[in-house]
Amino acid sequence: MIKIQDSWNTIKEKIAEEYELSDISYSTWIEPLLLGPVTDDTVVILIPSDQSHALNYINKKYKEYFRVTISEMYNRKFDIEFKLEKDQDSKNVLKIGNDPIYNLNYETANLNPKYKFNTFVVGGSNNFAYSASLAVAESPGEIYNPLFLYGGAGLGKTHLMHSIGHFILENKPDTKILYVTSEAFTIEVIEAVRKGDAGLQAGLQKKLRDKYRSVDVLILDDVQFIIGKEATQQEFFNTFNALYGANKQIILSSDKPPKEMETLEERLKSRFECGLIADIQPPDYETRMAILSKKAESIDGEIDEEVFKYIATNIKSNIRELEGAFNKIVAFSKLNKVDITIENAEEALKDIIYPDKPVELTPSYILNTVCEEYMVSTEDVSGKKRNAELVEPRQIVMYLCRELTDTSLADIGKLLGKKDHTTVMHGIKTIEKKMSENEDIERKVKGLKRKLTENI
Numbered sequence: 001m002i003k004i005q006d007s008w009n010t011i012k013e014k015i016a017e018e019y020e021l022s023d024i025s026y027s028t029w030i031e032p033l034l035l036g037p038v039t040d041d042t043v044v045i046l047i048p049s050d051q052s053h054a055l056n057y058i059n060k061k062y063k064e065y066f067r068v069t070i071s072e073m074y075n076r077k078f079d080i081e082f083k084l085e086k087d088q089d090s091k092n093v094l095k096i097g098n099d100p101i102y103n104l105n106y107e108t109a110n111l112n113p114k115y116k117f118n119t120f121v122v123g124g125s126n127n128f129a130y131s132a133s134l135a136v137a138e139s140p141g142e143i144y145n146p147l148f149l150y151g152g153a154g155l156g157k158t159h160l161m162h163s164i165g166h167f168i169l170e171n172k173p174d175t176k177i178l179y180v181t182s183e184a185f186t187i188e189v190i191e192a193v194r195k196g197d198a199g200l201q202a203g204l205q206k207k208l209r210d211k212y213r214s215v216d217v218l219i220l221d222d223v224q225f226i227i228g229k230e231a232t233q234q235e236f237f238n239t240f241n242a243l244y245g246a247n248k249q250i251i252l253s254s255d256k257p258p259k260e261m262e263t264l265e266e267r268l269k270s271r272f273e274c275g276l277i278a279d280i281q282p283p284d285y286e287t288r289m290a291i292l293s294k295k296a297e298s299i300d301g302e303i304d305e306e307v308f309k310y311i312a313t314n315i316k317s318n319i320r321e322l323e324g325a326f327n328k329i330v331a332f333s334k335l336n337k338v339d340i341t342i343e344n345a346e347e348a349l350k351d352i353i354y355p356d357k358p359v360e361l362t363p364s365y366i367l368n369t370v371c372e373e374y375m376v377s378t379e380d381v382s383g384k385k386r387n388a389e390l391v392e393p394r395q396i397v398m399y400l401c402r403e404l405t406d407t408s409l410a411d412i413g414k415l416l417g418k419k420d421h422t423t424v425m426h427g428i429k430t431i432e433k434k435m436s437e438n439e440d441i442e443r444k445v446k447g448l449k450r451k452l453t454e455n456i
Helices: 004-018 023-030 049-074 104-109 127-138 157-171 182-193 198-213 230-245 266-272 285-296 305-314 319-336 342-348 363-374 388-404 409-415 421-437 439-454
Strands: 034-038 042-047 079-084 147-151 177-181 217-221 249-254 276-280
Touching: 004 023, 004 034, 004 049, 023 049, 023 127, 042 049, 049 079, 049 127, 104 157, 104 177, 127 147, 127 157, 127 276, 147 157, 157 177, 157 217, 157 249, 177 182, 182 198, 182 217, 182 230, 198 230, 217 230, 230 249, 230 266, 276 439, 285 305, 285 319, 305 319, 305 342, 319 342, 363 388, 363 409, 363 439, 388 409, 388 421, 388 439, 409 421, 421 439
Parallel strands: 042 079, 147 249, 147 276, 177 217, 217 249
Antiparallel strands: 034 042
16 A cells, blocks of 8 residues: 655655745645545545635645645556545544745835735734735635735734735736725825816826726725725726726725625625635734744844733734834833843833733623724714614623623613613624624624633
């Protein structure tokens, strides 16, 4: 019997070499793969359970690579079957332990040189979005189009979007990429449609359309800011259709998923939802520690791990604030010519991090936290309004109050506009049902729960 397990690492390395896979692609998709059962004509390859979302992508992208490589190495035809590790009997599993190219396209792409995949720290809160972004970077226009990333400020959406652009240009230098913020796009639209000389206006409109509809990859950041701007929405709708129809890649980011953009035109909402939607949650403690360790690589000298623990324990909301705290400690050290110790870190951050004060997990605190996440006012959520954008956060408050506190249904109802206990119970059951049917809702509620309990 052929013992493919003896050459499993060699097979994976050979694929990386012959198909010229980048280090990132290899370490993300190929290296973690495990060898499953091997029969006379079929090799089963197992995908780790934490990459279950990538099963279809890996099957489509890499199946032929493995089929050809293994068949050639053993001089017989094999078929390849990918399965999830969790679906396979564990006894059958064998576990064995570029500089960018600068050209004109780089100049016009508007990419931040600091934002690349190799500087992005991957953790449980962002792994799905990272994997989806890398998949798009490897096969722009072929999979996950459009890619829609959403999450709060400072969590890494922009970093991933720029990383996709850099990866594509490093591997396909002729690709025409354009990164733009919604604000910049809106300004250009206003300039093109403002009243004035008809000939000049027509020329500006043509220039605008040529710029945005001739690219291979369009990256639009903070798409929520075009909502309510009629001319901008119309121009983007037409641009989206032109690019999508030509199989060009579209990448969007927002602070919330399309379905929660209540005033967004339905025709745009449906287009945003036709690709892949991936959220990014606030980083957990382990990811925060990894981010700080990565930042420390850029400075000289050793830093006590207690400093990292101090920052990671007290700064939890987003990566931007985490890095800002670290930078402030480094600046304090340089200006005062002192070492980076826990004592000096506490002094540097005394106006950011206050002495430990236990947070009482009350219904009001839960209400404030949920409203902050959904960017709605506590007055509206706890009032009588029944606007669509208030229903979900209100029901999540009901659910979390019941889950995390001993508050009675009657008291939860009083907090939320004097609702009776049957209304509260209905809201809780509604969220439980949504969580079982909708992964986005489940991730959001779990993220809020984690955020609330971490601060206790």
